[in-house]
Amino acid sequence: MNMETLFDLLLAFAMIWSAWRSLTVTRLDRAIVMFIVFGLLVAIAWVRLSAPDVGLADAAIGAGLSGALLLDAYGVFKRRET
Amino acid sequence: MSSGLIFTNAGVILFAMGIVGIILIRHLLRRILAFNFMGSGVFLVLVGLPQRDGVVDPVPQAMVLTGIVVTVAATALALALLRRYYVLTGKLELPQDDEA
Amino acid sequence: MRRMFVILGATFFVAFLIGSLFELEPAAVSLPTKVADNMAVSGVEHPVTAVLLNFRGYDTLLEIAVLLSALVVILAAGIDTSTEVRPSVDPVVKTLARLVAPVMAMVAIYLLWAGAFRPGGAFQAGAVLGAAAVLLHLSELIAGWKSPKVMLRLGLIGGFLIFLAVAAAMLVHGALLEYPLDWAGDLILLIESGLTISLGLILAGLFLFLTRDDGGRV
Numbered sequence: 001m002n003m004e005t006l007f008d009l010l011l012a013f014a015m016i017w018s019a020w021r022s023l024t025v026t027r028l029d030r031a032i033v034m035f036i037v038f039g040l041l042v043a044i045a046w047v048r049l050s051a052p053d054v055g056l057a058d059a060a061i062g063a064g065l066s067g068a069l070l071l072d073a074y075g076v077f078k079r080r081e082t
Numbered sequence: 083m084s085s086g087l088i089f090t091n092a093g094v095i096l097f098a099m100g101i102v103g104i105i106l107i108r109h110l111l112r113r114i115l116a117f118n119f120m121g122s123g124v125f126l127v128l129v130g131l132p133q134r135d136g137v138v139d140p141v142p143q144a145m146v147l148t149g150i151v152v153t154v155a156a157t158a159l160a161l162a163l164l165r166r167y168y169v170l171t172g173k174l175e176l177p178q179d180d181e182a
Numbered sequence: 183m184r185r186m187f188v189i190l191g192a193t194f195f196v197a198f199l200i201g202s203l204f205e206l207e208p209a210a211v212s213l214p215t216k217v218a219d220n221m222a223v224s225g226v227e228h229p230v231t232a233v234l235l236n237f238r239g240y241d242t243l244l245e246i247a248v249l250l251s252a253l254v255v256i257l258a259a260g261i262d263t264s265t266e267v268r269p270s271v272d273p274v275v276k277t278l279a280r281l282v283a284p285v286m287a288m289v290a291i292y293l294l295w296a297g298a299f300r301p302g303g304a305f306q307a308g309a310v311l312g313a314a315a316v317l318l319h320l321s322e323l324i325a326g327w328k329s330p331k332v333m334l335r336l337g338l339i340g341g342f343l344i345f346l347a348v349a350a351a352m353l354v355h356g357a358l359l360e361y362p363l364d365w366a367g368d369l370i371l372l373i374e375s376g377l378t379i380s381l382g383l384i385l386a387g388l389f390l391f392l393t394r395d396d397g398g399r400v
Contacts, residue, residue, distance in 0.1 A: 008085045012092035019096055019119050023103050028111060035115050042122055045092075048085050049129050050138045052301035053230045054146050056293075060309035061154045065385060066118065068316055069154075072392065073111065073161045077174060087203065094199045098192040105188050132209065140229035141213045144238060147230070147305055148245045151381070155252035158388035162259040165392065169260075 008048055015041045028077075032070045039063025086133030093126030108175045110167075114160050121153045225366025226298040234303065235370050239359040243349060246342045246377065249384050253338065256391055261328075271322050279321035286314035294378050298367065304374040308381025315386035319393065326393035338387065341380025345373050 015038060022034035039062045046055030096119050103116025125146045132139035168174060217229050217237070224232035234242055290310040297303030318324040327334065348369055349359050361369050 004085065005083060005088070008088045012088050015092055016095055016099075019099055022115055023099065023107070023112065023119070028109075031112060031115060035118065038119070038122070042126070045089055045126065046129070049089055049126075049133060051129055051143045051146075053303060053306065054125075054129065054143050054150070056301060056306040057147050057150050057309055060306065060313055061385070062118075062122070062150050064313055065309070065316065065389065066154050066157055068320075069158055069161055069389060069392075070111070070115070072389065073165060076165055077111065077168060090203060091200050094196055094203070098196045102188055102192045106185055131203075131206075132213070134203075134206070135208060137212075137214050139214050140217055140233050141238070143230050144233040145241070147234060148241055151305060151309075151385075152245060152248055154385070155249050155388065158392070159252045159256055159259075162256045162392055166259045 011041060011045055011048065015045065029071075029074055032067065032074055035070065036063055036067035039067065084134055084136055086130040086136070088130075089126050090130035090134065093123040093130060096120070096123030096126065099123075108178070110164050110174055110176065111161075114157060114164070117160070118153065118157060121149065125149055223363055223366070225361060225363075225368075225370050228297065228299055228301065228303075230301070231297045231303050231370070234305075235373060236359075236361065236366065239349075239373075242377075243342075243345050243359070246345060246380065249381070250339060250342055253384055253387055253391075256388065261391060271320075275321045276323060279317050279323055283314050283318055283323075286310055286317075290314070290378065290382070294374055295371075297374060298371070304377035305381065307374075307378040308385060311378065311382025312385030312389075315382065316389050319386075319390055324390075327387060327390045330387075334383065337379055337383045339380070341376035341378075344376035348373055 018034050018038040018041060022031045022038060025031050025034065040059065043055045043059035043063060046052070046058055100116045100118075100120025100123060103119065104113055107113055107116060128142045128146050128149075129139075132142060164174070214229075217233060220237070221227070221229060221232060224236045226232050226236070290307040293302040293310060294304060294307040295302075297306070315324065319326065330338065352359055352361060355362070
């Protein structure tokens with residue numbers, strides 16, 4: 001097992017772990033921040049998959065704009081965390 | 083294991099986590115998060131699966147590019163509807179029937 | 183009880199799918215070779231841009247229509263306004279935003295032009311423009327959009343209309359979205375420019391139409 005496979009496995013594990021934490025953590029703002037972390041990890045995964053266009057778009061739109069939208073909505077519901 | 087195959091497996095696991103999240107989670111904002119995880123899982127499978135032998139395929143990359151932009155539009159729409167629902171009813175979960 | 187069923191079902195699904203992934207045969211049709219064979223007539227040099235705007239241009243046309251529909255439904259869902267007083271933004275953030283926004287505009291134009299040769303293109307450029315607009319709004323240099331005026335409406339639908347006009351013009355000559363060989367590169371650049379501006383405005387609008395300020399703080 002060479003270094004590239006090890007890096008890919010670590011990255012995949014980090015993605016799944018951050019997704020799991022985002023869905024199960026109690027505080028909602030932490031869930032959204034873990035979602036942004038997940039988005040950045042997926043952007044790195046796109047680079048590993050030789051898809052730099054997709055990585056650019058996912059970093060800007062999927063992690064950045066989506067995260068901003070979610071945090072804005074969270075600000076509306078701030079007193080209602082489950 | 084090529085990197086395409088590793089990320090395809092990760093995409094499958096993310097998709098399953100997303101579906102379980104949509105079915106089981108009641109809080110609507112978290113359901114939107116789960117829906118986004120499902121989408122990311124599908125995109126990873128779409129791009130990673132043709133690469134399992136090492137050849138880079140540009141066609142699913144273009145499809146995923148389209149998909150990412152449509153996903154953010156769908157998320158924004160879902161959030162707009164959720165905010166409207168919150169303003170109208172003050173709740174963040176859909177009304178549940180009694181379940182056995 | 184229900185949770186147990188759902189989680190068990192999902193685990194079986196994942197196990198079967200991952201197991202079958204290890205036994206796949208190579209694909210019957212090799213798409214990368216088909217794309218590489220037709221790159222000479224596509225008008226650009228980057229395969230993803232060629233697929234996105236030439237070989238599968240119809241999908242991109244429909245996608246921009248879907249984005250416009252989503253924006254219309256967001257506007258129809260209603261905007262709740264509130265006049266709560268929010269803490270004002272640090273002047274350091276404002277200065278940083280003023281410095282960074284023109285650089286982001288330049289990066290967007292570069293990405294648009296570079297899409298023909300390198301990774302880049304209309305979607306990445308539009309995303310950077312949208313992010314610049316959101317940054318300017320969050321540092322209170324741009325007010326939220328309450329109701330779109332004429333210029334904004336033209337900008338929002340302009341990309342879709344340009345794309346549709348090019349597609350209709352090609353329909354007159356031959357098939358839908360089949361560019362003539364020596365015009366392919368220029369037509370793609372024209373469509374991408376329209377798409378960049380429209381996409382930037384739409385993505386910014388997804389955020390700025392939902393904002394809660396009354397638009398009078400700037």
